[in-house]
Amino acid sequence: MKKAANAVTNTPGAATCAWRPAWVTHRTVDHASITPGGSGAPPAAGTKPRFVRRPVPWPRWHIHLPMSVRRISVGGTGCWQTSSMVQAPTDPFEGVDQPWRSAFLLAWEAFQTRSIPVGSVLVNAAGEVVRSGRNRSNDRTGPVGHVAGSYIAHAEINTLATLPQGDYNDHTLYTTLEPCFLCTAALRHSHVGVVRFAAPDPMWRGIERLPELNDQMARRWTRREGPLDGHLQTWAALLPLVSSVERGVQSVQQQHAATMPEVLSLAREWAGARADRLRALDLDSAMMQAWPMLTSGR
Numbered sequence: 672m673k674k675a676a677n678a679v680t681n682t683p684g685a686a687t688c689a690w691r692p693a694w695v696t697h698r699t700v701d702h703a704s705i706t707p708g709g710s711g712a713p714p715a716a717g718t719k720p721r722f723v724r725r726p727v728p729w730p731r732w733h734i735h736l737p738m739s740v741r742r743i744s745v746g747g748t749g750c751w752q753t754s755s756m757v758q759a760p761t762d763p764f765e766g767v768d769q770p771w772r773s774a775f776l777l778a779w780e781a782f783q784t785r786s787i788p789v790g791s792v793l794v795n796a797a798g799e800v801v802r803s804g805r806n807r808s809n810d811r812t813g814p815v816g817h818v819a820g821s822y823i824a825h826a827e828i829n830t831l832a833t834l835p836q837g838d839y840n841d842h843t844l845y846t847t848l849e850p851c852f853l854c855t856a857a858l859r860h861s862h863v864g865v866v867r868f869a870a871p872d873p874m875w876r877g878i879e880r881l882p883e884l885n886d887q888m889a890r891r892w893t894r895r896e897g898p899l900d901g902h903l904q905t906w907a908a909l910l911p912l913v914s915s916v917e918r919g920v921q922s923v924q925q926q927h928a929a930t931m932p933e934v935l936s937l938a939r940e941w942a943g944a945r946a947d948r949l950r951a952l953d954l955d956s957a958m959m960q961a962w963p964m965l966t967s968g969r
């Protein structure tokens with residue numbers, strides 16, 4: 672394996688292969704160095720790749736490394752890939768604040784339990800996570816002090832519920848979805864200085880104008896920052912929308928049809944069997960598998 676990995680060479684034409692996730696550095700392999708006998712020929716049909724799971728230092732990324740070669744023809748380029756040695760994934764969370772990964776992990780956990788997939792973490796001025804929580808609307812239980820199995824079991828509520836009274840103006844709450852009215856009020860009541868959200872929520876459009884309407888809200892208003900750019904935003908918006916489609920929530924779908932038709936279309940494709948297949952995976956594996964669908968819009 673090590674020998675084969677060392678044989679990986681960069682191939683100029685590989686850049687035309689569009690199948691890979693956005694964060695994958697695509698490299699092709701000298702087949703002669705990795706096929707039995709060193710013939711350089713493609714593997715026999717039906718050759719089954721073997722997979723090796725390798726942990727990568729934080730932010731953790733588990734890479735599946737098939738030992739044999741498969742051929743994927745992309746746009747007639749006939750790129751040879753071993754999604755094994757060819758994929759050298761970097762972190763999809765590269766370039767964003769570290770707490771985002773924790774928030775996305777919690778959202779994924781909620782997705783797996785069929786609660787509304789939103790996760791959040793609260794960090795102090797030193798960047799340390801002091802509280803975390805996720806939506807538990809479809810969960811029967813949760814950590815002590817968290818709300819479960821109700822309409823108000825929101826991620827931000829569960830993150831803030833056990834926070835002692837105090838001044839948290841220098842704290843930042845990271846949440847995967849723009850806070851709703853309930854959570855916006857909870858942030859204000861908790862005296863948290865800043866909230867950062869990954870995806871906008873058109874259901875609560877205009878809520879940022881609350882301080883204009885009410886002095887009490889204005890007095891300790893939690894500053895809102897967001898959304899994130901790129902596929903992380905799409906991912907954060909998509910999961911709750913898939914959940915809405917699966918639960919048949921028409922009001923949410925109608926709102927998104929007007930504001931995020933592409934994401935809604937993707938959510939309708941994913942809802943059901945495809946989402947269930949992803950639910951069986953951990954976040955890293957699910958992102959790895961789903962990213963090409965995000966980039967192609969399918």
Ligand SMILES: [Zn+2]
Binds near residue numbers: 855
């Ligand atoms: Zn909320």
